[in-house]
Amino acid sequence: MIDLKDIDVIFNPGTVLENKALRNVSLTVPEGQFLTVIGSNGAGKSTLLGAVSGETPIFQGTVKIDGLEVTKLGVHQRAKLAARVFQNPLAGTCASLSIEENMALAFKRGRRRGWRLALSSKRRRFFRDRIAILGIGLEDRLSDSIGLLSGGQRQAVSLVMATLSDSHLLLLDEHTAALDPRMATFILELTNTVVKEFSLTVMMVTHSMKDALASGERTIMLHEGKIIFDVAGRERQKMDVSNLLELFNQARDEDLGDDSLLLG
């Protein structure tokens, strides 16, 4: 479960470059919900995800994950509670390590890393079983360097890695944006499979309105650091991309209206 309360994120506060990336955002994602987040460039989508993962320093407000207040904790301290898959396929894995070594790293996510051998035969079997879910033959290449894999394959491995530790929260930061359309579809399908299989709570940031509606059960749209709408359930099922666009324009016009009132 994610619980964000009155979050303000300000980049370069007090300077001419001051940028309010999130303005008083509150959001609760209940256990087991698959939330998709859309918005234009600079709307604050990735900042919102960063506020949960700890990447973005928060100016004001509180962040709770699974009921635990984590506002002041750093990225590595929150890692125990949430797994992440990055937009850049190269960011989520370590190129110089083998596939199984990367999996061993993820296996110990947020737990103490000790003297024990990272690759016991028991762990190897476990990794082999898990990576077989992908169905792309990687289970026979576990000792290959992950740098040999394509971006899409690495992203697929990242997804499996996110499920190896026991947290139930998955943060996806435009994780299909850097892939070709075929691979993006594959990764998105895989995401849905994995989320169902391990009953994860998901926050997925995406550029694609189509993907945002096709996956998950709730969608929010950000604009200039605010949540401008939040749809779920039956209302959402009836929507298509054109509805979304309409809603977006409507919300933006209201926003402009507010501003013109202020300025007027």
Add this chain to the structure above:
Amino acid sequence: MSLFAFLGTLEIGLIYGLVALGVYLTFRILDFPDLTVDGSFPMGGAVAATAIVAGINPWVATILATFSGAFCGLVTAFLAVRCGILHLLASILTMIAAFSVNIRIMGRPNIALLGEPTIFSPFESLGFDPLHVHLGVIFILVVCSSLFVIRLLSSDFGLGLRATGVNSQMVAAQGGNIGLFTYFGLALSNGLVAFSGALFAQSNSFADVTSGVGTIVVGLAAVILGQTLLSGTRIWVAVSAVILGSILYRLSVAFALSSGMFGLQASDLNLITAVLVALALVIPKMKNTVQCKMMSGRLPDSD
């Protein structure tokens, strides 16, 4: 080269193999160019020699020396991680400071260990040839250190250490503490280097504050030479390559100097080493560029 000279060179190569192991940990594993070794190598010698002269057991003195080096590493890590100083500069600061500290430790710029007990003396008193004893003891210590490093890098902790130098963002996202890995890596690396310094001092019967000059370059030469000749991503291959590199480096230097080739003299060593390391770092890049040019030269044919 006489057998005597050969065994002596082998011994120096093995001792500096520990330096190479330390440099491998920072330069290759952590991606942290660490010049602290120029200070921690003589510090190892200084601490060991001072302790031995003060009547402390040579093994205890060697362990103290190792810890002194680890402390140097921690100082550099503190400057880099906590104070945010550029890695290279942080290590230069520690190196410079260590020079003064080393003279303070010894009370003078050098200490002779002639006639003092060393870790080798119990075996020498059994009647073995000193050269064989040195070689045997050092060989065993280097093998043990290498096995320790290999085992460490294969552990859960070691994986975090290895990933830190390649993709620190990923390590943080997996809950690894980058700062902790940097502290540990630098402490271990400089501990090994100081251990090497302590062995060097005891084997040569003196500790000298200037013995650290160029340690980093010699270490780099060993790492690069070894990994060029024996390439592989497996940890035990890389570690063996590094030790082997150190021995080969010493042998080739000794050969070049003893054969009187090109009229070289011992003091030319630093220059030659620097040139070799520079070449070894540049050649792989040049090879890539040349290959690219050849490839692009072929492409227009299809038009």
